[in-house]
Amino acid sequence: MADPSGPAAAPRAASVGTRAPSLGPLFRKLSGFAALTDDDARALRVAFVAETAFEPGRTLLGEGERGERGYVVLDGWAFCFKELPDGRRQIVNFQLTGDFLGMRSLLLHVSDHSFATLTQCRLASIRLADWRGLIAERPRLATALLWSAARNEALIVEHLVNVGRRTADLRTAHLLCELGLRLRALGRVTGDRVVLPLTQPLVADALGLSVVHLNRSLRRLREAGLIDVGAGRIEIADFSRLLTYADFDESYMTF
Amino acid sequence: MADPSGPAAAPRAASVGTRAPSLGPLFRKLSGFAALTDDDARALRVAFVAETAFEPGRTLLGEGERGERGYVVLDGWAFCFKELPDGRRQIVNFQLTGDFLGMRSLLLHVSDHSFATLTQCRLASIRLADWRGLIAERPRLATALLWSAARNEALIVEHLVNVGRRTADLRTAHLLCELGLRLRALGRVTGDRVVLPLTQPLVADALGLSVVHLNRSLRRLREAGLIDVGAGRIEIADFSRLLTYADFDESYMTF
DNA sequence: CGGCTATTTGAATGGCATCAAATTGGGTGG
DNA sequence: CCACCCAATTTGATGCCATTCAAATAGCCG
Numbered sequence: 001m002a003d004p005s006g007p008a009a010a011p012r013a014a015s016v017g018t019r020a021p022s023l024g025p026l027f028r029k030l031s032g033f034a035a036l037t038d039d040d041a042r043a044l045r046v047a048f049v050a051e052t053a054f055e056p057g058r059t060l061l062g063e064g065e066r067g068e069r070g071y072v073v074l075d076g077w078a079f080c081f082k083e084l085p086d087g088r089r090q091i092v093n094f095q096l097t098g099d100f101l102g103m104r105s106l107l108l109h110v111s112d113h114s115f116a117t118l119t120q121c122r123l124a125s126i127r128l129a130d131w132r133g134l135i136a137e138r139p140r141l142a143t144a145l146l147w148s149a150a151r152n153e154a155l156i157v158e159h160l161v162n163v164g165r166r167t168a169d170l171r172t173a174h175l176l177c178e179l180g181l182r183l184r185a186l187g188r189v190t191g192d193r194v195v196l197p198l199t200q201p202l203v204a205d206a207l208g209l210s211v212v213h214l215n216r217s218l219r220r221l222r223e224a225g226l227i228d229v230g231a232g233r234i235e236i237a238d239f240s241r242l243l244t245y246a247d248f249d250e251s252y253m254t255f
Numbered sequence: 256m257a258d259p260s261g262p263a264a265a266p267r268a269a270s271v272g273t274r275a276p277s278l279g280p281l282f283r284k285l286s287g288f289a290a291l292t293d294d295d296a297r298a299l300r301v302a303f304v305a306e307t308a309f310e311p312g313r314t315l316l317g318e319g320e321r322g323e324r325g326y327v328v329l330d331g332w333a334f335c336f337k338e339l340p341d342g343r344r345q346i347v348n349f350q351l352t353g354d355f356l357g358m359r360s361l362l363l364h365v366s367d368h369s370f371a372t373l374t375q376c377r378l379a380s381i382r383l384a385d386w387r388g389l390i391a392e393r394p395r396l397a398t399a400l401l402w403s404a405a406r407n408e409a410l411i412v413e414h415l416v417n418v419g420r421r422t423a424d425l426r427t428a429h430l431l432c433e434l435g436l437r438l439r440a441l442g443r444v445t446g447d448r449v450v451l452p453l454t455q456p457l458v459a460d461a462l463g464l465s466v467v468h469l470n471r472s473l474r475r476l477r478e479a480g481l482i483d484v485g486a487g488r489i490e491i492a493d494f495s496r497l498l499t500y501a502d503f504d505e506s507y508m509t510f
Numbered sequence: 511c512g513g514c515t516a517t518t519t520g521a522a523t524g525g526c527a528t529c530a531a532a533t534t535g536g537g538t539g540g
Numbered sequence: 541c542c543a544c545c546c547a548a549t550t551t552g553a554t555g556c557c558a559t560t561c562a563a564a565t566a567g568c569c570g
Binding site: 064082084085088090103104108110112113132135137139140142143146147149152153154156157158159160161163165166207208251252 | 319337339340343344345347358359362363365367368387390391392394395397398400401402404405406407408409411412413414415416418419420421462463502506507
């Protein structure tokens with residue numbers, strides 16, 4: 001194990017940028033896809049520049065703009081979305097600690113989507129040239145990134161199934177389950193309660209529902225004792241039962 | 256330009272497999288993402304084994320199975336989908352000539368989705384080890400594959416927006432436009448008419464609609480003179496007007 | 511010819527959107 | 541500390557979009 005910044009590593013001087021970004025979660029994720037070396041860890045540390053915190057609700061890149069930098073979430077929640085001509089929008093997915101943000105915009109000349117912070121966020125960023133360099137010169141890293149892209153695609157595909165073929169209540173429960181499990185995989189969840197920093201307009205845009213109808217779905221889930229809601233926050237009250245209720249099949253996440 | 260099997264190349268003996276697969280469209284697509292060399296073309300030719308034709312409606316891999324081989328469509332239509340416990344399904348996207356099929360299943364230990372042929376198909380296939388080899392040993396190819404994965408993700412994301420935020424009529428028109436443009440990019444379409452080998456149950460499963468309702472949407476499009484329908488086939492009758500009707504923004508496809 | 515699937519239409523139901531409005535809570539400036 | 545504003549939450553009423561049930565027709569294959 002070659003964690004570039006994990007707690008197990010001895011304290012080391014900041015190698016690049018204002019301070020060494022904590023790329024531990026990212027590196028752990030990528031290590032699950034390919035056997036990375038210390039050199040790979042070092043290359044990641046060098047290529048990614050730590051950024052100071054971004055405030056909540058900040059749009060980092062709009063559709064049609066040119067992506068100058070790609071990001072990794074060090075801490076906080078972000079999300080990406082597409083807007084329609086009439087102003088409505090579809091949230092594509094949420095990014096948590098260790099997830100990439102805007103890498104597709106970096107690859108394409110013009111971004112096909114937008115992304116923004118949801119909560120206060122700490123992000124590390126990378127320039128296109130450095131990104132290309134990592135892929136071209138580090139075969140194991142390139143392999144891990146392709147695996148990571150596959151995992152990301154699997155999340156989006158399941159989201160599509162959710163929106164296309166499930167009722168509002170199950171759809172809502174399913175999304176909450178996925179986010180809860182992703183937090184659990186990060187070691188942020190221990191018991192049967194999970195707090196998610198989600199407002200209802202946001203979740204409605206993710207699920208392809210109106211805010212009004214989502215609110216009624218949430219009320220039913222609350223009356224069933226599965227969740228609690230309020231003040232810009234949705235809280236899973238009984239994770240086990242919510243997973244059962246949603247008939248959640250986590251096979252698309254477990255690789 | 257180093258087309259491994261294009262018509263411009265002089266006839267060459269089959270290098271591997273029963274005959275040299277026509278990887279031209281795949282190579283052309285990948286060349287748009289990174290500058291590939293003759294060696295890259297050769298490596299692709301060696302790794303992909305030509306397969307004989309598959310009949311229409313053949314499921315190549317089911318959800319939960321282990322993907323032993325990845326595929327490239329040489330000719331014909333295929334599609335991938337996920338099934339729900341109640342038997343309904345969501346079609347994720349369609350694969351045309353030059354598109355990968357089942358690569359995500361190859362990377363993951365257990366496939367999270369299924370895929371099948373739609374029409375008669377000719378496919379070339381690759382084993383996991385050879386796939387890993389291409390990625391690890393050919394940096395330009397790895398780069399191109401990551402770009403290709405990004406493009407594929409962009410298609411799925413737009414599909415999600417379509418299902419999540421558009422009405423049935425616009426949703427239907429949008430899908431037909433995308434497929435028409437993809438055929439056009441392959442040089443298979445010249446005029447304002449495009450024939451698509453799609454049955455209505457299939458399109459309904461792609462759009463997250465019931466067959467009955469899709470049928471009514473198609474009727475409205477037909478009465479508007481935009482399409483023709485019948486006998487396992489949907490035909491774009493006036494591509495220009497259909498693009499206008501769908502307010503189609505092709506920026507997500509043009510890279 | 512019989513069975514299967516695709517296409518099509520009618521009728522009724524229901525899920526979800528839209529419109530409207532009351533309430534709440536956090537943030538900000540006076 | 542209060543007044544105000546703005547966004548989020550919540551509920552009611554209404555109507556439409558889409559599903560479901562039902563059935564008829566048509567085309568394909570064995």
